Amino acid sequence: MVQGHRRPTLETVAERAGVSRATVSRVVNGQPSTPESRRAVEEAIAELGYVPNLAARTLVTRRTGLIALVLPESSTRVFSEDQFFPQLIQGISQELEEADRQLVLMLAGSAESTQRIERSAQARHVDGVMLASVHGANPLTAALVRSKIPVVSNERALGSVVVPHVDVDNYGGARAAVEHLVAAGRRRIATIAGPSDMVAGIDRLQGYRDAIDDAGLPRVEIAGEFTRTSGAEAMQRLLAEESGADAVFAASDLMADGALRVLRREGVRVPEDVAVIGFDDIALSAHADPPMSTVRQPIAGIGRTMAGQLLRAVDGEQIEPAVTLPTELVLRSSA
Amino acid sequence: MVQGHRRPTLETVAERAGVSRATVSRVVNGQPSTPESRRAVEEAIAELGYVPNLAARTLVTRRTGLIALVLPESSTRVFSEDQFFPQLIQGISQELEEADRQLVLMLAGSAESTQRIERSAQARHVDGVMLASVHGANPLTAALVRSKIPVVSNERALGSVVVPHVDVDNYGGARAAVEHLVAAGRRRIATIAGPSDMVAGIDRLQGYRDAIDDAGLPRVEIAGEFTRTSGAEAMQRLLAEESGADAVFAASDLMADGALRVLRREGVRVPEDVAVIGFDDIALSAHADPPMSTVRQPIAGIGRTMAGQLLRAVDGEQIEPAVTLPTELVLRSSA
DNA sequence: CTGAAAGCGCTTACAG
DNA sequence: CTGAAAGCGCTTACAG
Incomplete structure (x- = not known):
């Protein structure tokens, strides 16, 4: 690859290949051309180390890439x-x-x-x-x-x-989590919900509600903000209010992790006393104590x-x- | 702001303002101009909702922004x-x-x-x-x-x-951490080091070594990879080898967190039996169990x-x- | 399939 | 300070 102090242009390539600029442009852009001119152009491009000037191209195509x-x-x-x-x-x-x-x-x-x-x-x-x-x-x-x-x-x-x-499928994921809890015999399943102004918060809460309602169980809802701290606080309130929850579906793994920490600190056994399911399956979840069950989403x-x-x-x-x-x-x- | 179906150009603005394209260009780029032409141009720009075409500008200035x-x-x-x-x-x-x-x-x-x-x-x-x-x-x-x-x-x-x-200052940060441990009376201070092919790994290890050597204490080094898993494994080996370490400086918070988990699981008290200091001060560190001492870096x-x-x-x-x-x-x- | 030519929308010496 | 004009490096009808 020859390197002058000035970058080669279509013009340079055309000259070297013995064709017009239009032909070089067409080869570069994969448009039809005879094998001979294609070969000549490709060789010239390789020899000169030609790379198209994107600004010039954008100016005419109106595509920036x-x-x-x-x-x-x-x-x-x-x-x-x-x-x-x-x-x-x-x-x-x-x-x-x-x-x-x-x-x-x-x-x-x-x-x-x-x-x-x-x-x-x-x-x-x-x-x-x-x-x-x-x-x-x-x-x-x-x-x-x-x-x-x-x-x-x-x-x-x-x-x-x-x-x-x-x-x-936020709704379906939440629903599946709660249904699993129901099938496992949990009877007082709380949810630590996400923010009510976010789609993920709204839809996961709806999934929880529908699954709970279908099972004829009572709804126990507490608001969180998807963060670990908010999950810990929510769990603390759940415990303080003696909600009697035997399971918690947290709308994010971070909140579930916060809840897990509180439960451990308070000596509540997981999953024996309280089962916990999160949502996300982030890296941390497999390392949580105990390893967390969760709804995996393909980010x-x-x-x-x-x-x-x-x-x-x-x-x-x-x-x-x-x-x-x-x-x-x-x-x-x-x- | 008037909006035609075609975006306005310098030309359009010049026409509206009753000046040349060059003058418009100069006003747009903050170059000297009479207050009158400046005002006329600015008004035209506002009325037309003119935004410069970056590709055209790049083509001549050779700056892409x-x-x-x-x-x-x-x-x-x-x-x-x-x-x-x-x-x-x-x-x-x-x-x-x-x-x-x-x-x-x-x-x-x-x-x-x-x-x-x-x-x-x-x-x-x-x-x-x-x-x-x-x-x-x-x-x-x-x-x-x-x-x-x-x-x-x-x-x-x-x-x-x-x-x-x-x-x-990877070196200085590591050094400060180890010196703190020394000052606190720790006598067998191990390090869980980072990868030896990364600057952060190399420099933090050097900081550890110099501080340890200066204190006349024995070096206890074990390799990690900055990850939580590698920190946990390193801690496990430290425990298994009966290194007798009463302190650990981990070259990353994630490794320190892995170590902390192992210590908790094995019933080793932190900081009573083993003191732990990490490096980074990531969000997780304040929430670790116990809350982690660490070297904060301003990412x-x-x-x-x-x-x-x-x-x-x-x-x-x-x-x-x-x-x-x-x-x-x-x-x-x-x- | 190919070439000559126009044109994309700017900036910038050059004169005045 | 301002304008006329050249030119940045491409693509793309248009003819052939």
């Missing part, structure tokens, strides 16, 4: 121990790499950063955007949808906005699927308004 | 519970936002992805790159340095490559500083070959 992942920084999940964020990115990254797209990360922390993101999307500095872990009815979702840029979210939007999304799979759907939308395809990925009940020692 | 963060996916840290990755990104993101630059995330998982990254850097699809958590003497570092693109790493490179870096600060240095390098400034951020010994109950 950039896909944004927008995360409200306020999201508990971004900087939480639940590993949601890294795993999501891992999945997204795989999918984008196969499509030769780059991932641009945008944290929407402040009102200003949210505005920057809106303008960025509106001005098409990226080809599409993935929205993750938005709390409640975030105005950003609506703004992006309005801007007509291809968007995929990791959950359905709350409020009146409709956005294509990819999520896991990297969400990422891959979101990216895949978005790429299709960017290519002008009609995509499914919603994709729901299955969850799986993982039984260990806590229930 | 994009900064890459490259993470070898094999890195334990990227998908580890230690929150290194999210926190680093948080710091980077803040700094880049202030400078109006976008963050492109590149995971170097396979040989192919590593090649893509090299080409991307070589072709200047980004203005600069930050390299994090590279194991051993990664060839990517050398390749990037060779390509002359501005680079900043989160630790010094192993091997012969020299790369500007920002890191914490988000590393991110901010890396980004700040890189931005200066991108602007052609000469930057420090190394910046070392301080660590802080945080005492809780385990030591």
